[in-house]
Amino acid sequence: MEWREEGILLSQRRHGESAAIIEVFTEGHGRHAGIVRGGASRKIAPVLQPGAQLDLSWRARLEDHLGTFTVEPVRSRAFLMGDRRMLAGLNALTALLSFALPEREPHPSLYGKTLAVLDMMEEGPFWTLAYLRWEMAVLEELGFGLDLDSCAVTGATEGLSYVSPRTGRAVSDAGAGEWAGRLLPLSPALVGGGAGSAGEVVEGLRVTGHFLEHHLAPSLGDKTLPASRNRLIDLLARDA
Numbered sequence: 001m002e003w004r005e006e007g008i009l010l011s012q013r014r015h016g017e018s019a020a021i022i023e024v025f026t027e028g029h030g031r032h033a034g035i036v037r038g039g040a041s042r043k044i045a046p047v048l049q050p051g052a053q054l055d056l057s058w059r060a061r062l063e064d065h066l067g068t069f070t071v072e073p074v075r076s077r078a079f080l081m082g083d084r085r086m087l088a089g090l091n092a093l094t095a096l097l098s099f100a101l102p103e104r105e106p107h108p109s110l111y112g113k114t115l116a117v118l119d120m121m122e123e124g125p126f127w128t129l130a131y132l133r134w135e136m137a138v139l140e141e142l143g144f145g146l147d148l149d150s151c152a153v154t155g156a157t158e159g160l161s162y163v164s165p166r167t168g169r170a171v172s173d174a175g176a177g178e179w180a181g182r183l184l185p186l187s188p189a190l191v192g193g194g195a196g197s198a199g200e201v202v203e204g205l206r207v208t209g210h211f212l213e214h215h216l217a218p219s220l221g222d223k224t225l226p227a228s229r230n231r232l233i234d235l236l237a238r239d240a
Helices: 078-082 084-100 108-123 127-141 173-182 198-219 227-239
Strands: 002-015 019-026 030-036 053-059 068-075 147-151 160-163 169-172
Touching: 002 030, 002 084, 002 108, 019 053, 019 068, 019 108, 078 084, 078 108, 084 108, 084 127, 084 198, 084 227, 108 127, 127 198, 147 160, 160 173, 169 173, 198 227
Parallel strands: 030 068, 147 169
Antiparallel strands: 002 019, 002 053, 019 030, 053 068, 160 169
């Protein structure tokens, strides 16, 4: 069994004396793990940094085997590690993909959106808003998408102020009534409004975090959300 394509490095850990086990996210093969011979060596280890874009060749005797990778660097994103906020964003993104994605299941649309967020990190300060939208895409891809186009109670498309923590649907002021205190605030950053400020992004991340923790995680066996995501929110909250 053999395939070759580009992918994003999600994680790596030492295996034996000189090898490493890496986990990558590719367009055609999803989240995929394998062994890199010599992956702990001085030559290869610097290439195996989270977020790196790699040319990957995977080979195994049988399809369900762990298999081995040979890797060639395509694009390093090590520069992101020089900025505390961008490093936190990179760590949250790679950890959440490892947490959420089924192994070896292709998600080509999400792969493209992941590349877009990583590119945004290079281009300017608005990557945090792109990251929030990316978390929404993760939920959508895995069957827990938010429906924020109209009020779940009245059908109105204006005056939307809340999100139902149970259904993920928007609710208007009029529709909320006495239940407003039990609903999640609808950040304008979730629906393409507002200024994309740190405060609006953090408010949006608290909404996506609710559905990641209380809807997605139970479907995965009640796994705990990656701590790196909380660190990102803490940093952004300080900016806010």
